[in-house]
Amino acid sequence: MNLFVLVWNYLKAKPLNTVLNLILLALGIAVITLLLVFNNQLQSNITKNGRGIDLVVGAKGSPMQLILCNIFHVDFPTGNIKLNEAEKIAKNRLVKQAIPLALGDSYAGYRIVGTNKDYVQLYDLKINSGKFWSKPLEVTIGSYVAQTTGLKLGDTFASSHGMTEGGHSHDEHLFTVVGILEPSASVTDNLIFTSIESVWIMHEEHGEGGEEEGEEPHHHHDTVSIANPSKLVSSVSANDSTHEVTSLLIEYRSPMGAVQMPRFVNAQSTLQAASPAFETARLFSILGVGVDVLMGFAYLLIFISALSIFIALYNSLKERRYDLAIMRSMGASRFKILITVFTESIWLTLAGSIIGILVGHAVIYALIAFLPELQKTGFSAFIIYQEEWILLAGSLLLGCVCAILPAWQAYKTNISEVLAKN
Amino acid sequence: MIETQSVSFQYPGDKIIAFQDFSIKKGEHTLLLGESGSGKTTLLHLISGLLRGYKGSIHFLQQELNTLSESQLDQFRAQHIGFIFQKNHLISALTTEQNLMLAPYLATKKSDKERIHYLLNRLGLEKKKNANVKTLSQGQAQRVAIARALVNQPAVLFADEPTSALDDKNCDVVIDLLLEVANESKATLIMATHDQRVKNKISKQIILNS
Numbered sequence: 001m002n003l004f005v006l007v008w009n010y011l012k013a014k015p016l017n018t019v020l021n022l023i024l025l026a027l028g029i030a031v032i033t034l035l036l037v038f039n040n041q042l043q044s045n046i047t048k049n050g051r052g053i054d055l056v057v058g059a060k061g062s063p064m065q066l067i068l069c070n071i072f073h074v075d076f077p078t079g080n081i082k083l084n085e086a087e088k089i090a091k092n093r094l095v096k097q098a099i100p101l102a103l104g105d106s107y108a109g110y111r112i113v114g115t116n117k118d119y120v121q122l123y124d125l126k127i128n129s130g131k132f133w134s135k136p137l138e139v140t141i142g143s144y145v146a147q148t149t150g151l152k153l154g155d156t157f158a159s160s161h162g163m164t165e166g167g168h169s170h171d172e173h174l175f176t177v178v179g180i181l182e183p184s185a186s187v188t189d190n191l192i193f194t195s196i197e198s199v200w201i202m203h204e205e206h207g208e209g210g211e212e213e214g215e216e217p218h219h220h221h222d223t224v225s226i227a228n229p230s231k232l233v234s235s236v237s238a239n240d241s242t243h244e245v246t247s248l249l250i251e252y253r254s255p256m257g258a259v260q261m262p263r264f265v266n267a268q269s270t271l272q273a274a275s276p277a278f279e280t281a282r283l284f285s286i287l288g289v290g291v292d293v294l295m296g297f298a299y300l301l302i303f304i305s306a307l308s309i310f311i312a313l314y315n316s317l318k319e320r321r322y323d324l325a326i327m328r329s330m331g332a333s334r335f336k337i338l339i340t341v342f343t344e345s346i347w348l349t350l351a352g353s354i355i356g357i358l359v360g361h362a363v364i365y366a367l368i369a370f371l372p373e374l375q376k377t378g379f380s381a382f383i384i385y386q387e388e389w390i391l392l393a394g395s396l397l398l399g400c401v402c403a404i405l406p407a408w409q410a411y412k413t414n415i416s417e418v419l420a421k422n
Numbered sequence: 423m424i425e426t427q428s429v430s431f432q433y434p435g436d437k438i439i440a441f442q443d444f445s446i447k448k449g450e451h452t453l454l455l456g457e458s459g460s461g462k463t464t465l466l467h468l469i470s471g472l473l474r475g476y477k478g479s480i481h482f483l484q485q486e487l488n489t490l491s492e493s494q495l496d497q498f499r500a501q502h503i504g505f506i507f508q509k510n511h512l513i514s515a516l517t518t519e520q521n522l523m524l525a526p527y528l529a530t531k532k533s534d535k536e537r538i539h540y541l542l543n544r545l546g547l548e549k550k551k552n553a554n555v556k557t558l559s560q561g562q563a564q565r566v567a568i569a570r571a572l573v574n575q576p577a578v579l580f581a582d583e584p585t586s587a588l589d590d591k592n593c594d595v596v597i598d599l600l601l602e603v604a605n606e607s608k609a610t611l612i613m614a615t616h617d618q619r620v621k622n623k624i625s626k627q628i629i630l631n632s
Contacts, residue, residue: 001523001533006516013515326511329472331500331574332528333493416473419507419582420463 007344014316021309022352028301029356029391030363035294036387037364041379043284046072048186050276052122054257057081057089057098057265058247063274064283070101070247071276073111073187076163077103080244081271083230087238089248089265090231094257097122100232100245102199105159107175110145112159112192114199114245116233122249123188129153130179136197140179144189144375151177159202173201185380196233200243306398309348313406317341324410325418334411341407346399353395357388423448423578423610424469429478431464441465441478444628446612448577451601453621454614456630462614463582465630469612470503470580471495483577500529504571504609506581506600511567512555518542518566519551525573534573541569544603561592568600572607579604581613585620593619 011018050071058066061078068075083100090098099122102114119125120132130153133140141151151157156174175194183189230238232245252258258275265273317324324337365381368374423446430440439461446452456462467473469480471487474495480487483502490498512521522541526533542548545565550558555566564584571579584600585593597620604611613624621627 001520001527005520006524006527009515009520322511323513326505326507326513327524327528328496329470329499329505330525330528330570331496331503331530333496335493336528336530416467419472420467 003340003343004347007340007347010316010320010344011347014312017312017316018348021305021312021348022355024305024308025302025349025352025395026356026359028298028305029353029395030359031294031298031301032391033357033360033388034363035291035298036385036391037360037381037383038379039291040385040387041383045186045379046280050280052251053249053276054252055250055261055265056247056274056276057086057250057271058274060270060272063272064279066247066272066274067276067279069103070249071187073113073191077246078272080246081248082241083232083236083243083245084239084241085268085271086245086248087231088268089250089271092261092264094253094261095250096253097251098232099249100196101247101249102196102244103246104199105161105202106163107157107159107192108145108149109163110142110149110190110192111163112139112175112194112199114194114196116196119193119249122251123184123186125184125188125193126182128180128182130177132179133194133198134178136195136201137173137175138178138198139175139192139194140181141177141192142181142189143183145192146180148372153177153180196245197235302398305352306349306402309345309399310402310405313341313345313402314409317406317410321410321413321418324413325415328413328415329419337410337413338407341410342400342403345403345406346396349395349399349402350392353392357391423450423483424612425479425481426469427479429465429468429476429480431461431468431473431476439464441468441630442628446610446626449608449610450626451604451611451624452613453624453627454612454630455616455621455627456614457616460630462616462630466580466582466612466614470505470578471498500531500574502577504574504576504579506564506567506571506579506584508583509560509563509587512558512563512570514554514556516555517552518547518555518558521555521566522570522573525570529574531574537573537575538569541572541603544606545569545599560587561596564588564592564596565599568596568603572603572609575607576609579609579611581611581615583615583617584613585615585617590619593617597623 053071056066056070058070058077059079059081065075066078069077086098086100089095097118099115099118103111105112117132127140128143130140145151155177158169158171158174160169175198181188228238230236230240233243236243250261252261262273262275265271327337328334361381364379368379368381425445426441427443430438432438441461454462454465464473468476469482469487471482471490474488474492476488485498487495513524516524519538519542522538523533542551545568547562547565547569550562555563558566564587567584581600585597588596601611601623611624613620
């Protein structure tokens with residue numbers, strides 16, 4: 001016989017009460033864990049995907065859309081910008097690096113991104129097998145794309161226009177897989193990378209890219225050296241007004257860029273600049289309302305469970321007054337009785353939160369298993385956050401608080417009176 | 423072993439109850455007799471250290487109980503005293519054996535498995551070892567109570583109306599067993615009762631008048 005056996009037997013003697021209290025608390029804790037994990041992973045995802053990018057420059061439209069489209073690849077492009085205008089931005093002395101992106105096509109729902117090697121460095125992309133894209137129509141695919149589509153090195157495929165499967169197919173030109181990336185747990189796992197020229201080739205056939213000249217572009221896909229190559233796309237000459245890109249990812253040379261660049265870009269009639277930091281903060285403040293409501297609900301659940309545990313303890317202690325007096329008559333100190341009540345309460349709250357945290361993670365695990373969208377974003381059910389330890393510590397405290405009054409009542413029980421009354 | 427001198431006690435807002443002086447020697451089983459309301463339970467609680475704040479003196483194993491603090495009394499009871507009450511005093515959340523194991527745990531003593539095994543056998547409870555105490559009959563429950571009171575080998579065994587809930591047959595069996603195991607354990611039995619059936623079992627009697 002020891003403290004835990006005694007407490008366990010008391011809890012076991014009232015299974016319905018115990019289970020109800022556990023469920024109530026576990027539910028509250030599970031919701032909090034769920035929100036915690038989602039919030040944390042979303043934020044770390046966003047920071048990971050947006051790292052090193054100070055500004056996104058694209059066509060006029062919604063700045064949020066610009067960020068969602070060009071950094072997180074979840075929204076549609078705002079439109080295209082002329083290469084020569086993009087160059088002007090890239091040449092600004094406040095810009096350390098400008099990476100062009102050309103979007104528009106997809107394969108099996110995965111976006112094809114036309115860009116250059118600077119993107120590889122920015123996202124620290126690593127090759128798992130094969131190599132990075134170099135020639136036009138060569139693609140390097142993200143690990144998740146490879147996993148789900150089954151594309152292997154040397155495979156070819158036709159892209160379709162837009163983001164949906166079964167959209168207009170560009171059958172004339174086939175992409176060839178030349179490399180597969182290592183998993184990075186960021187958005188790049190779900191992208192197909194190619195050169196900007198490849199995207200142009202795809203679109204010139206029906207003139208979507210503003211490319212009307214037909215034959216001429218094919219020349220610069222060969223290794224013809226150009227006297228004054230564009231800073232952004234080396235195969236075309238600088239100040240080219242016929243080609244277009246979707247956006248530029250910009251890294252500032254100095255903090256001064258944050259002050260001057262957005263104004264400089266927005267002053268150009270066709271361009272707009274959006275700051276990932278600002279837009280994601282805005283996104284979070286919008287999402288935050290929903291998160292706050294859910295959090296409030298979770299705290300309400302926890303409060304109710306605390307109340308329920310308190311009432312259960314208080315009631316069972318009333319029934320147990322005689323038991324406690326008997327225990328005292330057998331030589332148990334008041335302190336021992338006090339500890340017994342506290343242990344019972346803490347056992348409940350601690351078990352409740354451990355179950356809650358496990359359920360929270362299990363739900364995330366299930367969501368990831370059933371929602372491909374979450375798999376794509378690299379969510380994991382197996383990351384334990386510091387806040388979860390705080391939850392456990394908090395439930396310990398909650399157990400203590402619930403037990404204070406009942407324990408005090410047990411502590412000051414008059415043994416003789418209780419025994420004589422029965 | 424126990425000696426009292428001009429002991430009186432007053433419940434708040436009630437009249438003073440005065441008790442006659444008496445002394446009980448080691449091994450001298452004693453009955454506290456009297457009608458209900460005569461203060462039997464009060465006296466029992468006073469000399470067993472459950473109730474504090476009396477006037478006069480109670481010497482228990484050369485110890486004046488009034489000088490002991492609440493926690494010293496807890497220890498004193500744990501060391502020297504076993505209790506048997508009228509009924510409903512087994513911990514219903516536990517099994518028979520666990521109820522016996524509770525005694526050393528609460529008294530902060532080492533659990534003696536052999537002692538528990540011996541008492542269970544001696545009181546014919548071996549088969550009920552793992553039974554929930556709620557399923558026991560009154561007679562069985564009272565035997566468990568006797569066993570539990572004796573687990574820690576107390577010097578004195580206090581019993582408050584231990585037979586009042588039992589029928590004649592069970593009463594006889596339980597009292598006989600109680601006396602036997604108390605003797606075997608060298609415990610002095612002090613029993614408060616108004617049960618006529620036990621009067622002729624114990625010769626030393628202290629009669630309380632209301």
